Every structure is written in structure tokens, then in C-alpha cells.
Amino acid sequence: MRLFIVLLSVVLLAAAPVLAELSATTGGYLQEIGIDPGSREIAAVANDRVRLRDGSVASLDELARKQKSKADIMRFVGTRHFVQAYRQDAATRLPATDRFDEMYLTDEERTLVRPALRRAGDELYLRSLQQGKQK
Numbered sequence: 001m002r003l004f005i006v007l008l009s010v011v012l013l014a015a016a017p018v019l020a021e022l023s024a025t026t027g028g029y030l031q032e033i034g035i036d037p038g039s040r041e042i043a044a045v046a047n048d049r050v051r052l053r054d055g056s057v058a059s060l061d062e063l064a065r066k067q068k069s070k071a072d073i074m075r076f077v078g079t080r081h082f083v084q085a086y087r088q089d090a091a092t093r094l095p096a097t098d099r100f101d102e103m104y105l106t107d108e109e110r111t112l113v114r115p116a117l118r119r120a121g122d123e124l125y126l127r128s129l130q131q132g133k134q135k
């Protein structure tokens with residue numbers, strides 16, 4: 001009997017990531033707006049939750065429940081992917097603005113990625129100077 005309980009516990013622990021998938025409602029909404037709910041990109045951020053400055057929580061489930069646009073959901077997904085990649089490699093480049101929104105960063109993450117935000121701002125400034133010289 002003890003062996004059965006131990007084996008059951010191991011199976012449940014191994015299945016925990018699978019059990020923490022998106023709700024059926026969220027999956028349906030993502031499909032409705034043309035996003036594959038089974039994609040790696042979605043699965044990687046399925047459990048991410050960010051407390052916004054207004055006190056509300058942003059997650060894929062919440063965004064789908066509020067029927068946010070595909071663009072909003074893609075910015076959430078892109079931002080969360082960026083943070084995950086940046087934690088692995090600080091040289092990770094900031095995604096395009098249609099795939100990033102600072103709103104979906106925690107305060108700790110804002111502090112963490114501040115160098116990347118500065119780099120992106122510096123690059124934009126230098127490009128604008130170069131374009132000014134070409135005219």
C-alpha cells in the first residue's frame with residue numbers, strides 16, 4: 001500500500017505541469033482569435049501571472065476571460081518570453097513593440113531588464129541621428 005502511495009505521488013508530481021495547463025475557456029478563446037493554445041510559446045507562459053499597477057492580475061486566463069485582443073495577448077506572451085530569455089542571457093534583445101509591453105513586467109523584472117530598455121532607447125536615438133545626417 002505504501003508503495004502504491006509513493007508511486008501515485010511520483011506520477012502526480014510528474015503530471016503537475018500538465019495539470020497546470022490553460023483552462024478550456026482560455027484555449028477556446030485563443031483558438032477563436034487565431035492563436036494555437038498548444039504551441040510552445042503559449043505553454044511557456046501559461047502559468048505566468050503579473051500583478052499590474054492598478055492591482056489587477058494579468059495572465060493568459062485573465063486576458064482571455066476579459067476577451068482582450070490578439071495584439072494584447074501577443075504582447076503579454078512576447079513580454080513574458082523576453083523576461084524568461086533575459087534571465088538566461090542578458091544580451092537578449094528587446095522584442096518589437098507589437099510583442100512587448102512594460103505593463104506585463106513585475107517591479108523586480110523592470111529593474112532586471114532596465115539595461116535592455118536603455119540599450120534599445122540608445123539604439124533608437126542613434127538611428128534617428130543617422131537618419132538626420134542622411135537628409
